[in-house]
Amino acid sequence: xxxxxxxxxxxxxxxxxxxxxxxxxxxxxxxxxxxxxxxxxxxxxxxxxxxxxxxxxxxxxxxxxxxxxxxxxxxxxxxxxxxxxxxxxxxxxxxxxxxxxxxxxxxxxxxxxxxxxxxxxxxxxxxxxxxxxxxxxxxxxxxxxxxxxxxxxxxxxxxxxxxxxxxxxxxxxxxxxxxxxxxxxxxxxxxxxxxxxxxxxxxxxxxxxxxxxxxxxxxxxxxxxxxxxxxxxxxxxxxxxxxxxxxxxxxxxxxxxxxxxxxxxxxxxxxxxxxxxxxxxxxxxxxxxxxxxxxxxx
Numbered sequence: 001x002x003x004x005x006x007x008x009x010x011x012x013x014x015x016x017x018x019x020x021x022x023x024x025x026x027x028x029x030x031x032x033x034x035x036x037x038x039x040x041x042x043x044x045x046x047x048x049x050x051x052x053x054x055x056x057x058x059x060x061x062x063x064x065x066x067x068x069x070x071x072x073x074x075x076x077x078x079x080x081x082x083x084x085x086x087x088x089x090x091x092x093x094x095x096x097x098x099x100x101x102x103x104x105x106x107x108x109x110x111x112x113x114x115x116x117x118x119x120x121x122x123x124x125x126x127x128x129x130x131x132x133x134x135x136x137x138x139x140x141x142x143x144x145x146x147x148x149x150x151x152x153x154x155x156x157x158x159x160x161x162x163x164x165x166x167x168x169x170x171x172x173x174x175x176x177x178x179x180x181x182x183x184x185x186x187x188x189x190x191x192x193x194x195x196x197x198x199x200x201x202x203x204x205x206x207x208x209x210x211x212x213x214x215x216x217x218x219x220x221x222x223x224x225x226x227x228x229x230x231x232x233x234x235x236x237x238x239x240x241x242x243x244x245x246x247x248x249x250x251x252x253x254x255x256x257x258x259x260x261x262x263x264x265x266x267x268x269x270x271x272x273x274x275x276x277x278x279x280x281x282x283x284x285x286x287x288x289x290x291x292x293x294x295x296x297x298x
Contacts, residue, residue: 021076024144029072031137032101036065039130043112046123052176053111060108061134064101071097088209089154095145096156096165096209102142103169105135155208163284164205167232170277171198177270180263186246193235194274197281200228222288229285236278244271 021030040061043054071094074080084090109131116124145151155161174194181187204225207214214221247267257264 021072025141026072028137028141028144029068032068032134032141033065033072035130035134035137036061036068036105039127039134040065042123042127042130046116046127051115053115056172056176057108057112057131060104061131064104064134064138067097067101088211091145091151092154092157092161093209095142095151095153096161098138098141098145099157099162100165100169102135102138103165105131105138107169107173109135156205160287161205161208163280163287164201167277167280167284168198168201168205170273170280171201174270174273174277177266177273179266180247184246186242190239190243190274193239196235197228197232204228226285226288229281229288232281233278233285236274236281240271240274240278243267243274247271 021027040058043058043061074083080090109128112131113124113128117128118124145157151157153161156165171194175198178191178194181191204221207217207221248271251264253264253268254262256262
């Protein structure tokens with residue numbers, strides 16, 4: 001009865017509050033949604049491309065405003081009071097989503113500008129400017145949450161969770177850049193090494209966000225994460241050795257390879273991102289082992 005009464009009391013606070021849209025946070029959310037949709041429509045009107053970069057940018061400019069819209073509607077109806085506490089830490093979730101959206105919109109703006117903005121492409125510059133504005137408004141929300149409001153971070157907006165977000169983000173960049181590997185067994189094995197950690201990282205993030213789900217696990221999550229990180233480091237060490245060897249030995253950069261696109265340049269960026277993620281997983285493993293920076297000791 002106590003739990004039911006508590007839920008009823010919380011639900012009674014869920015009322016429609018359109019005035020939340022007039023706050024600084026509400027204006028930021030509306031700006032994010034409008035700018036993202038305008039950028040999406042401008043890029044779609046220009047025309048599509050078979051490149052994975054264009055697909056990633058279009059996904060970013062649709063996913064980010066959808067998540068922002070969901071958060072805005074939830075807060076406008078005060079449903080965050082229902083979710084916060086028993087299900088998840090709402091301020092931590094929203095700040096973490098803003099940080100993730102910032103990463104995605106910045107990378108999308110850089111990629112789109114690199115491929116479609118040029119001296120003879122004024123329309124590409126228009127889309128790039130709107131893409132940069134998208135990243136700016138998401139960055140403003142992160143700065144507001146972290147430095148002005150000083151929201152308390154429990155996982156996603158704290159170092160442990162955001163470290164996982166970075167690992168997943170770099171993995172996405174690797175998947176976008178992958179090319180020219182299908183006829184080489186060693187490179188295929190590297191792709192498998194990239195693919196194994198990615199879904200598990202996402203699963204760890206989801207479990208830590210949903211408090212009830214974590215309490216239902218039949219095993220200790222911290223120990224599982226520690227073992228998982230060891231496996232990730234081993235896999236990325238393998239890829240960090242094999243990918244450069246089988247991509248670049250006796251395969252110098254072609255003379256006709258432009259700076260913005262060719263298979264060799266993409267393979268080079270995959271190698272670079274491999275080392276970035278190897279560093280991220282290694283530091284994450286050390287932090288987990290020492291039980292510092294917000295990681296709970298087992």
